[in-house]
Amino acid sequence: MNALSIAGLRKTYGSVAAVDGIDLEIPKGCVFGLLGPNGAGKSTTFKCVLGLIRASAGRVLFAGAPLEPGAFERIAYVPERSVLYDWMSVREHIAYMQSNFSGFDPARARELLAQLGVGDERKKVRALSKGMRTATAVALAFARRIDLLLLDEPTSGLDPVNQRTVLNLIINEAAQGTTVVFSSHQIGQVERAAERIAVMQRGRIILEGVVDDLKAGRKIVEGILPSDDFSINGLASDARIARLERNGRILRAYVTEQPDAIAERMSALGAQGLRVVDLSLEDIFLDAVAPKAATASIVEGV
């Protein structure tokens, strides 16, 4: 049974669909990265999933059951904008968490706050920098005993050292079986911490999969044809090729799976100088949201 199961989730504001029919199955213990340009609907999705805003349609199940008030005891959510109270001190937040969540460990919270550099817990939240507010919200969430962690931009405003600390906290939770869903614009972080990703654009999921499988399948296969007018009939209809670019004798295939087989096929057609170009997750992301902007980065001879 999956930790989180989302089917047909929609949220419309008038005629605008902020979330436009999302289906996601997230297995237990998975770290799931949600990517997408600003306004793609990531934050709205988090809020709909948690019932913080009412979805227009769809079904969300947590470990097979619909959301009920008791479920929040085992779910932590760190929203994009801090929900800390400006007029309360860090220490008062610790006390507040302790009285609201039975699985909250104040000693662990203090340890995490120290690790993230939030030294003085007598400080009011209003005196904290944006980064320190994020760090405080993250530390309070990770100090709870939970099954599911939803983090909306958990590293925004953090310095690189704290970003790495938060990534390792996510990895540590996942190694203990906690399911983590997090959104980020920092693709390098998603590339490290997430096992699976979904890319959202205009309220829809336009790409989903296991990061390593996406990288193994999605490559640019480039070959040099014998002449400018050389026929490559048949290649364009290969379902494993998303699109073909041809510039004189140079042929580039944007492959979604089995790049080696495509390289062999192009070789059999007479193409020479074949290269399989690896794509980073950033390349794959950019190619999904804006196909023209994709650029190849690391080149490997084949």
Next chain:
Amino acid sequence: MPVIFTVDPRSGIPIYLQIIEQVKRSVALGLLAPGEQLPTVKQLALDLTVNPNTVARAYRDLEHDAVIETASGRGSFVRANGSADSASIAAGRDVARSEIDGAVRAAKSLGLERAAVTELFETSLDRWLPEES
């Protein structure tokens, strides 16, 4: 145990494949000896700051390739059965095979005939692995 593995998460090469290659290389070179314990999945995931399921996937494949074995509850170890260095020879062959395969494919793709590739191979063999006289 010192950290002997490094991965480049930004590379387009899947992270689990990078880990497999590094473990095989380390076993082939004796940096990991037969019977030696590997870091736990959680420990390696934290050391490298990569997803634990990704590390577990690499360990499963290494087990399938008979490079390591996992004793439930005790951890993962470099395989030690058979001759003392069978795991290291097998691991070295795996890494070398994929390098040689890539080199032959590159030569073919540049339009070289079999005879020309054979000649290049013999030159390399004479240079790096000359026959004892």
